[in-house]
Amino acid sequence: MNPGDLIDLMPTQDTDNAPRRQRAPRRSGGHRAQLTVPDAMWRELTGIAQAAGTTPNDVLMRLASERLRDHQRAAALRKRADERWRAFADASSVGSPTDPAAEPLSAEELVKLSQALREDG
Amino acid sequence: MPQAWDTTTAARLRPDSPELEYVTVRWQLGDRVAFTASTVNEISFGLCKASAAGASMADAQREWLNDQIAAGLVDVLAFEHQAADIAGALRARIPTPPPATKRSKRRSKADSRVAWMLDIQTAATVFVSGYDLLSADAHHSLIAQELSVLAPSAPPLLIEAPPKF
Numbered sequence: 001m002n003p004g005d006l007i008d009l010m011p012t013q014d015t016d017n018a019p020r021r022q023r024a025p026r027r028s029g030g031h032r033a034q035l036t037v038p039d040a041m042w043r044e045l046t047g048i049a050q051a052a053g054t055t056p057n058d059v060l061m062r063l064a065s066e067r068l069r070d071h072q073r074a075a076a077l078r079k080r081a082d083e084r085w086r087a088f089a090d091a092s093s094v095g096s097p098t099d100p101a102a103e104p105l106s107a108e109e110l111v112k113l114s115q116a117l118r119e120d121g
Numbered sequence: 122m123p124q125a126w127d128t129t130t131a132a133r134l135r136p137d138s139p140e141l142e143y144v145t146v147r148w149q150l151g152d153r154v155a156f157t158a159s160t161v162n163e164i165s166f167g168l169c170k171a172s173a174a175g176a177s178m179a180d181a182q183r184e185w186l187n188d189q190i191a192a193g194l195v196d197v198l199a200f201e202h203q204a205a206d207i208a209g210a211l212r213a214r215i216p217t218p219p220p221a222t223k224r225s226k227r228r229s230k231a232d233s234r235v236a237w238m239l240d241i242q243t244a245a246t247v248f249v250s251g252y253d254l255l256s257a258d259a260h261h262s263l264i265a266q267e268l269s270v271l272a273p274s275a276p277p278l279l280i281e282a283p284p285k286f
Binding site for chain 1: 122123151152203206207209210212248249250251252271272273274275276
């Protein structure tokens, strides 16, 4: 994530000279959760947060939200891909041969038919 | 839905181009543009041919494009089993391209056949990957109609005109 992406998060009304504890943007509604974040991850989150002028919690929320959006997009794409393939496969399916006397194509016929791809047109 | 670009649009991607700006914005929004492997094949062929003919920047441009793909700016859709099966079914239904357009009239029969195969491969790949196709090529609408016959209950392959860059 580019730290610049997070810069617009923080309100700019903090004009006190006294150092104040950095606070994440207030998010109303939703579920409150307490997490244990691995040390290495927390260090990385803290670095990004300092560069962007926000809190590690906020960076964590933003990253989770982006990842979730990617996941939703990928799932929608996969669903449509599967629907298209399934529709093609179902429409192509003939089930069991209806003519019991029908012979499968010979090896020579299969080769000739496949090579027609190079010749048709 | 995400877009895959056909060759006439994809080949315009170069440094400092409006196409690059567009692709970068989509990447930033988490909505990556894709090329098919067949499209990369065509672009690579063109640049290698230009290099062999003495175009001094062609190799560098090819390397630049490969770097963008490796960095994840553009996704490349593989021509794999399902796409290959659908492409075979499409070619059986429409073995030859529709009557020649102004541009393709200059092509030999062999070249037209190759172009048609690549158009079909691209459409099949985009279709079965779940994407929409960005193309100014009228052939793709015909191919999309045939796909709707081959897979009548499927979400149709949408053909979008390229944006005005």
